[in-house]
Amino acid sequence: MLSIKNLHASVEDKAILKGLDLEVKAGEVHAIMGPNGSGKSTLGNVLAGRDAYEVTEGEVLLDGKDLLELSPEDRAREGVFLAFQYPVEIPGVSNINFLKTALNEIRAYKGLPPLEAREFLNLVKERQKLVEFDAKLANRSLNEGFSGGEKKRNEIFQLAMLEPKLAILDETDSGLDIDALRIVARGVNQLRSQNNAFVVITHYQRLLEYIVPDFVHVLYKGRIVRSGTKELALELEEKGYDWIKETVDAEGAV
Amino acid sequence: MITTVSDSLYSRLIKTYEGNLPSADPRSLDEIRKQAFDRFKETGFPTVKHEDWKYTNLQPLVSGGYALEAPRSAARASIGKALIPDLDAYRVVMVDGHYSEDLSTVADIPGLSVMPIQDAFNRLCFAKYFSEYADKSDNPLVALNTALFTTGLFIEVAKNHQLDKPIHVIHVSSATAPTFVQVRNLYVMSLFSQAEIIESFVTDAGAAANLHNFVSEVVVREGAKLQHYYLQVADEQGKYLNHTEVYQEKHSLYNHYNCTFPGASFVRNNINVRLGDSEVESHLYGITLTAGNQLVDNHTIVDHKKPHCESYEWYKNITQDTSTAVFNGKIFVRPDAQKTNAFQQNNNMLIGERSAVYTKPQLEIFADDVKCSHGCTIGQFDNDALFYLRARGVGEEQARVLLVHAFAFDVTSRFANTTVREYVEHLVEAGL
Numbered sequence: 001m002l003s004i005k006n007l008h009a010s011v012e013d014k015a016i017l018k019g020l021d022l023e024v025k026a027g028e029v030h031a032i033m034g035p036n037g038s039g040k041s042t043l044g045n046v047l048a049g050r051d052a053y054e055v056t057e058g059e060v061l062l063d064g065k066d067l068l069e070l071s072p073e074d075r076a077r078e079g080v081f082l083a084f085q086y087p088v089e090i091p092g093v094s095n096i097n098f099l100k101t102a103l104n105e106i107r108a109y110k111g112l113p114p115l116e117a118r119e120f121l122n123l124v125k126e127r128q129k130l131v132e133f134d135a136k137l138a139n140r141s142l143n144e145g146f147s148g149g150e151k152k153r154n155e156i157f158q159l160a161m162l163e164p165k166l167a168i169l170d171e172t173d174s175g176l177d178i179d180a181l182r183i184v185a186r187g188v189n190q191l192r193s194q195n196n197a198f199v200v201i202t203h204y205q206r207l208l209e210y211i212v213p214d215f216v217h218v219l220y221k222g223r224i225v226r227s228g229t230k231e232l233a234l235e236l237e238e239k240g241y242d243w244i245k246e247t248v249d250a251e252g253a254v
Numbered sequence: 255m256i257t258t259v260s261d262s263l264y265s266r267l268i269k270t271y272e273g274n275l276p277s278a279d280p281r282s283l284d285e286i287r288k289q290a291f292d293r294f295k296e297t298g299f300p301t302v303k304h305e306d307w308k309y310t311n312l313q314p315l316v317s318g319g320y321a322l323e324a325p326r327s328a329a330r331a332s333i334g335k336a337l338i339p340d341l342d343a344y345r346v347v348m349v350d351g352h353y354s355e356d357l358s359t360v361a362d363i364p365g366l367s368v369m370p371i372q373d374a375f376n377r378l379c380f381a382k383y384f385s386e387y388a389d390k391s392d393n394p395l396v397a398l399n400t401a402l403f404t405t406g407l408f409i410e411v412a413k414n415h416q417l418d419k420p421i422h423v424i425h426v427s428s429a430t431a432p433t434f435v436q437v438r439n440l441y442v443m444s445l446f447s448q449a450e451i452i453e454s455f456v457t458d459a460g461a462a463a464n465l466h467n468f469v470s471e472v473v474v475r476e477g478a479k480l481q482h483y484y485l486q487v488a489d490e491q492g493k494y495l496n497h498t499e500v501y502q503e504k505h506s507l508y509n510h511y512n513c514t515f516p517g518a519s520f521v522r523n524n525i526n527v528r529l530g531d532s533e534v535e536s537h538l539y540g541i542t543l544t545a546g547n548q549l550v551d552n553h554t555i556v557d558h559k560k561p562h563c564e565s566y567e568w569y570k571n572i573t574q575d576t577s578t579a580v581f582n583g584k585i586f587v588r589p590d591a592q593k594t595n596a597f598q599q600n601n602n603m604l605i606g607e608r609s610a611v612y613t614k615p616q617l618e619i620f621a622d623d624v625k626c627s628h629g630c631t632i633g634q635f636d637n638d639a640l641f642y643l644r645a646r647g648v649g650e651e652q653a654r655v656l657l658v659h660a661f662a663f664d665v666t667s668r669f670a671n672t673t674v675r676e677y678v679e680h681l682v683e684a685g686l
Contacts, residue, residue, distance in 0.1 A: 093660045101652060105648055
């Protein structure tokens, strides 16, 4: 589904990603771990198409389509979804109107008619339950005055509504208490299917106890330096990132 | 009288009207006009050297050649652009200040008197309130208007009367040769009355670049409530000088919603609200969306004269292209006005890279037990918000519309009339 080859990206002329390769197939969950500053969030932002990130080399294909050529909105319409590490508060834009606009624009892109008001509301009701997202929050301004946990749950609610092919969760676990973490993870698990894939970016193994990944990758200095199964996450948790840093830096020195 | 185009408007006005002011019964008006004319003669048109006109240069406007009297236009005038979808209202149509009987629908409504202002000269409340407040301001354009006006609108809502429908006043600019039009309005809300007045400003097909000098005096008597909307939707050739002077008595409520959209090339609003007694409440909301090379200048004064009053003002400007928006908000809290609660906020969003905003909050507080706050921001599109919306599949253009909507929301959400609110939100969207 997603094929990243030799991806180089920089922010304000500072190279962050330095030759990243990643293959994600439909139905898979990939976890990306790594120490601070390794480029995890950059990866999410580059895939979603944020302006400030400049791709200097490499390619990213989504089901064979060149993602890097598309505008952020077209990437979303093709099925890319970034759950933001810091969801933006937009007072005055109602959550529901925003979702309706987004959903219908994605549908229009796919040549589908807009959802009828009732169909839309039924979908909202159903998906709200999935992440135990309060109906009152859904009707408020987008993320305005939401707690950290509510914002993250709203991201997953949006994910549930938009049903992307590829969902990238950028540190969705940060700022969540254990109950909220469970709710978010349960939502994600219910959304997993043979037709979609998840890339879960996280610092901690904790989230991976709830969202069990098929593969775990360690990102360090802009490249994936280790890949494995969920056991790798446990090993990291136990040994810390210094273990990776030391071994990788030693390899580099050779 | 023969005048050449090279004569300045000022000298033509003086030559034309000195010793020759409009006159009608009652003669008591003659003296008021004469004094006003003398005031104008002395000051002339304001220049950018006046602090109140620093960013708004009238000189290019008043150097052009204008006819000084609006011809009485045909009953036909295009008011289509002023119509508000789904608004059920009594309609009053004013063509260059002339009351249009044919297009208006306000006859025989209990508790409501609507008539051309020149027909109201003999009414008691005209004698009591005409020029009583507006002419105390130092705006030379008010003096000029007082001296020269011959047309305008008079509205009186009777004591204890609550109007069942809003009054929609449509001001049409129609003269086909450039004309300097003086329009004088007086609206009196009698004791404990309630009404909603919605005023739209539009341009007739084929209208010239007319310059309109409106002066409206609004008296809100004890316990009365008035919701007052300005919807400026005129075309590019329109130029407007618009002075609104509001006087409020005890326990009254006055809400003003001042909306300006892309179109009229020059708009200057002076909105002065005098809170003349205790326990008065006033709200001033403004939403200005400019485009092209427009200049829209909103000067407001909120004048707290007595204790225990509350005022709340929130103006938002969104500027596109090479347009300019000016906001000047003055709040007076006079020595008597203890326990005043005054709030003022002005937020600006510059969309056009070559657009400009001038904003100046001015608070003059002479009482010592008051609560006054003000704030002012100038910004651009929030790129993080824009990206967030786009990352969910919302197109860039639609995302910008959503963000401007959101920016305007603090103001539009306060609109008491939801039909007008929807109309204004639509105009904001259409104006982007």
